[in-house]
Amino acid sequence: MQIELSVKKKLFTATGEFSFKADLNIGSGEIVAFFGPSGVGKTTMLRIIAGLTDADEGFVKVGGQTWFDSKDGINLPARKRKVGFVFQDYALFPNMSVRENLRFAQPRVDKKHIDELLEIFGLSNLQHRKPAVLSGGQNQRVALARALARKPELLLLDEPLSALDLEMRSTLQDEILHIHRLWGITTILVSHDLPEVFKLCNRVITFKDGRVTDDRNPYEIFARNKTSGKLQFVAEVLKVEKEDVVNILTLLIGNSPVKIAVCSNHQESFLPGDKALIISKAFNPIIQKLNSKEKEEGGN
Amino acid sequence: MTLQTLASDYLAHPAIGLTLRVTLLALVLQLLTGLPLGLYLAGKKSPLKSILEIIAALPMIFPPMALGFFLLLFLGKNGVIGHLLLKIFDLKIIFTSWGVLAAVYIVGLPFMVKSVQAARRQMDHSLIEAAATLGKTRGETLLKVILPNIKNGIVAGLLLAFGRSVGEVGISLMLGGNIIGRTETLSLAIYNAVFEGEFMRAAIFSVILSAIAIIVLLVLNAVSKNRISGLSIKDI
CATH class of the missing domain: 3.40.50.300 (P-loop containing nucleotide triphosphate hydrolases)
Known part of the structure; x- marks a missing residue:
């Protein structure tokens, strides 16, 4: 309606x-x-x-x-x-x-x-x-x-x-x-x-x-800054660890926690709870089918 | 004292019948009037509600003897209400069992009203909104949502009201007149027995009165499925 x-x-x-x-x-x-x-x-x-x-x-x-x-x-x-x-x-x-x-x-x-x-x-x-x-x-x-x-x-x-x-x-x-x-x-x-x-x-x-x-x-x-990235994820920052010249961010993408290293002089500083957009440029994704939608919907 | 005299002098004593009749009838009236009044008073505040709330709470805090006296003036054959009742229904309240009924009803009512009001106020308001979004009328919401969810408050109110009613002395003395065989309740019978120095008689009446109170308490508690903790038959 x-x-x-x-x-x-x-x-x-x-x-x-x-x-x-x-x-x-x-x-x-x-x-x-x-x-x-x-x-x-x-x-x-x-x-x-x-x-x-x-x-x-x-x-x-x-x-x-x-x-x-x-x-x-x-x-x-x-x-x-x-x-x-x-x-x-x-x-x-x-x-x-x-x-x-x-x-x-x-x-x-x-x-x-x-x-x-x-x-x-x-x-x-x-x-x-x-x-x-x-x-x-x-x-x-x-x-x-x-x-x-x-x-x-x-x-x-x-x-x-x-x-x-x-x-x-x-x-x-x-x-x-x-x-x-x-x-x-x-x-x-x-x-x-x-x-x-x-x-x-x-x-x-x-x-x-x-x-x-x-x-x-x-x-x-979410993608306010126009990027040429092909794959994008919205993630939540769970943890920020300082290690020498890099910061290790633990991010939550969907249900999976992922660790990503960023330069510690990265212009934006991250804090736990922040939302972040992850864009991957040079990427060769492998796509595998997990379940078949057609079958699911055909049954309904 | 033989069993026979116990049965004839005590168990068949008119005060037991009167007490049972009057308190149980008052309990029904307290439910029928106290429930809607409590629900009404639980709603948004208004000047009329504030006045009603004070009137409803009055018997709880007002000295029974003073209240009894004012009621005597109101309900007597020259009183405002008493005169009307006598004229229209040919009903005499003072010094009849109607007077006793009025007394026990009035003293117990505030407990019923307050319990219902408190239970209704504590109830999650979103349940009523949920019922509205599900297309239910106010009547359906009252029967299927509000009443089942304040059931414990209703039962607690009835218990408190009954407890107060069954032990009532002051106002029933004023309105009923403590006439042996006619308006003498069990509480008054105990008082009369002590007054006459018959302690054994007072003790037996006390046991009977206590037994009635406990039985009603257990019955009411069994009616409420979601029992008041500590009062369930299972707990005993």
């Missing part, structure tokens, strides 16, 4: 009051990131779309239908907006089992769809357990499956993976991509994690001080 919106809202945060303003147009089937530091209004934006927070003025249109319009006094209640919302803290119903959480999300019970979702997220064996006995990653899967159970027109993910360890995060990112390929639901992801945005999204909308400051595809943002 296509989203068109233009909203204004006064926000009260720890740093004071500021006004938030955004005009956006998100195409049907896109997977978009709302990117930026905490407290800039990314989550508020998502909540405005879902109807959990009211904008002060403006409009929200989804698939040609007006969900909110301050001029005409239209404000569709959250329950009538067909969104799948994944909360940062999961917000699973503790009194219901995994399966009941999914069933509760459906207006009419669609057993087949529930079974399919449980299968996709590897939850079939856990379906009768309560959320309290599941791990963070498992709970996040339940939250995703529940958000999809009512077959939403939009999937809104509010920093869904921020509480998980790197490996679990990567697995779930793959699952989100798989879901997106499968159903093509327009998806918005709030995130402040660069590699995640890089991996999942084809468009990054950057927020700063209550405004959209950048709206591009992730490659353009």
Whole structure:
């Protein structure tokens, strides 16, 4: 579903009051990131779309239908907006089992769809357990499956993976991509994690001080300095060790830590936690197939 | 004392029937009124809520004798409410078992309201937002999400309310009149027995009253699946 919106809202945060303003147009089937530091209004934006927070003025249109319009006094209640919302803290119903959480999300019970979702997220064996006995990653899967159970027109993910360890995060990112390929639901992801945005999204909308400051595809943002490199990776600096004339950087690319030596007089100094772009020029890559996509998709 | 006299003088004593009838009926009324009131008061603050909150908490902190006296004025046949009830329903409250019911209901209600209010406030608000994004109405959310998740608070409220109601003396004395055979509750029966110097009688009534309180406590606790720690039958 296509989203068109233009909203204004006064926000009260720890740093004071500021006004938030955004005009956006998100195409049907896109997977978009709302990117930026905490407290800039990314989550508020998502909540405005879902109807959990009211904008002060403006409009929200989804698939040609007006969900909110301050001029005409239209404000569709959250329950009538067909969104799948994944909360940062999961917000699973503790009194219901995994399966009941999914069933509760459906207006009419669609057993087949529930079974399919449980299968996709590897939850079939856990379906009768309560959320309290599941791990963070498992709970996040339940939250995703529940958000999809009512077959939403939009999937809104509010920093869904921020509480998980790197490996679990990567697995779930793959699952989100798989879901997106499968159903093509327009998806918005709030995130402040660069590699995640890089991996999942084809468009990054950057927020700063209550405004959209950048709206591009992730490659353009990360490869700001034009390079002729053919292979590029976004990495996170884990460790910096000084050794004589060189610094040894331990970098995390995807799930693999890699050690790279850089000159200690390199003009940019790196600190653990920094994001880095690795470009390799003279390179003779060997490509091996790990799994066959065609077979996987042919089965669906 | 033979078993027969124990049975006829004590176990069949009208005070037991009255206490059971009145406290259990009050418990039902406390649930029916305290639950919605507690849920309402847990919402966003407003002037009306602040006033209601003070009124609801009043019986908890107000001296029972003074409260009993004011209620006597209100509910008596010349009082505002008492006069209306007498005129419309031909219902006499003072010195009848209705008076005792009013007394035990009023003293226990704040515990129910406060427990529900606290449980609702502690509940994760995102659960309600999640239910809304899943297309659920407020009614469905109340039944399937809110009530199951504050169940422990409801049970704790009922326990506290019952505990307070079953031990109530001051206001039931004022409103009920402590009339032997009619408005004498078990608590009052103990008081009367001690007053007359019959310590054995007071001891037996005390044991019966304690037994009732413990049974109700265990039953309520068994109803709540997610038990209050330390109070479960399994723990005993």
